[in-house]
Amino acid sequence: MAEYKNVLVFGETADGKLATITAELLGCGRRLADELKENLICILIGEKVADIANSAIASGADKVYVVEDPLLKEYQTDAYLMVMEKAVKEIMPRILLLGQTSIGRDLAPRLAFRLATGLSMDCVELSIDPTTKLLQQIRPVYGGNARAIFTTESFPQMATVRQKAMTPLEPDPSRKGEVVPLKVEIDPAKIRAKVLQTVKEEVVGIKLEDAQTVVAGGRGIGGPEGFKQLEELAKLLKGAVGASRPPCDNKWVPDTIQIGLTGKIVTPELYIAVGISGASQHIAGCSGAKNIVAINKDPEANIFKEARFGVVGDWKQVLPAFTEKVKELLAG
């Protein structure tokens, strides 16, 4: 029987380029493959993705499998599942990594059950145990209150990785690698869940994930009106507005600006948390920020444990004066 070898990364694309998460997975996968003295393989799936293979090589892959088919243009669970089942059976990787993305969240569990192997979702650290050579999968659990280390003794050892948790390599266009087309027959009759339409809710201004400054509001903001003040500040600082879960659940702001475990993960230079208590599930989305500033009337609020600077007080009084002073400093 052939043995399970090498590290395989499920690649994703964004706007016709290699997705950031894939570069991060390749950075992490390279380190794991080097430790195991094995190869790093990437698989790219889509209608036309061969052009991106070189980016995957520049980002660390030794070999890239390319699966192209018009039926794979958009992610559809059943079609991608067919491709990945066949690919894994052919490649037989020791380790299989996917991103904790919209696709990864859907595809990884389905694939793990189909392959009858174990899987850890949303890992933030991965390493090789020096004695057993098993993949140590570290992930936050209990909404971020705790961390757990898991291992699996079935192969491939599967993990999804949280966005922005791993560092990509500096792309090196002179790196050499092999590009291999892989043919998979897709039976359209087996696609039982069909995407009829994709509705994008356009955001004006800077994308939350890309913003260097994020001004975020929580339950304490009290309603949609308060968020106008946060928008004013964000605009001034050339940043974006985010929110914890309660303002989204209460429809004060769109769901798309939710930051946290089940929302977006942001890693700005400056994160200004206003009226946010700091529930663990929210911290999961902003703990990667370089500097957290918190304004909250409760001195015991959990957010202050994460913050570098804090003001204890009612945001309705603190924020206007803060914004005014910022305006003055930026003008002068």
Next chain:
Amino acid sequence: MPNMVVCCKQVIDPEAPPASFKIDPATNKVVPPPGVPPVISPFDEQAVEAALRIKDKHGGKITVISLGNNLLRDVVKKPLSMGADELILLEDPAFEDSDSWSTAYALAMAIKKIGQYDLIFCGRQAADWDAGQVGCGIAEILGIPCVTIAKSVEFMDGKAKVERVIPDGYQVIEVALPAVITVSNELGEARYATLKGIMAAAKKQPIVWKPADIGVSPSEVGTAGRRTKLVKLFQPVKEGKCEFVEADSPAEAGAKLALRLREAKLI
């Protein structure tokens, strides 16, 4: 009229104060916070809500399944008081310490025993282990499709139209039934139990199934059926060195904070 199944997990209340969160390093388990009763995992409550909205419109039957050991009747009966019709408990010491794999397996076998199902609802992930695998796992074991992270579910004859949340909007997905749907918080808040519902739930007795009742051996469920091994559970150390900016009034503190951020070259 659709036959619906909702999988609900009893968990430690995720809203319990973070300071009360403790781990017993000897057992690698979370110590339940004293005085804070467990709850149905919030996404699972919203899964019940999704099923109830379909029942409001189309009628049908909602069967809820909970898995574990020593389940608190007051907690697991909540979906009944919200309007679900029947409660099945997979309750046995053998079901303890399940992982995603052994949970999905036991639930899928129970659903097979129920026999008639058009829609199976789960929360997108449970508030304790946050894995988000069980719904997909049930679908795979039963050989049916699954749509994850739903914010709206519309039932039509033989199929369902689901809005699936994606980072910058949503997708409209049409799925053939039977199917599994995992529900996200974007669906909106779950309804409260009515007094009438609570009275009706009090009279209903849950059906309890043991491993043998769903045709599985104790070695296939719980700890014995795991595919992942928990090596260690621990609390990350927080440094907590916040510099509090203080002044005579909140407004002055606000202005002072701006100056302090300027000094630190953050603005």
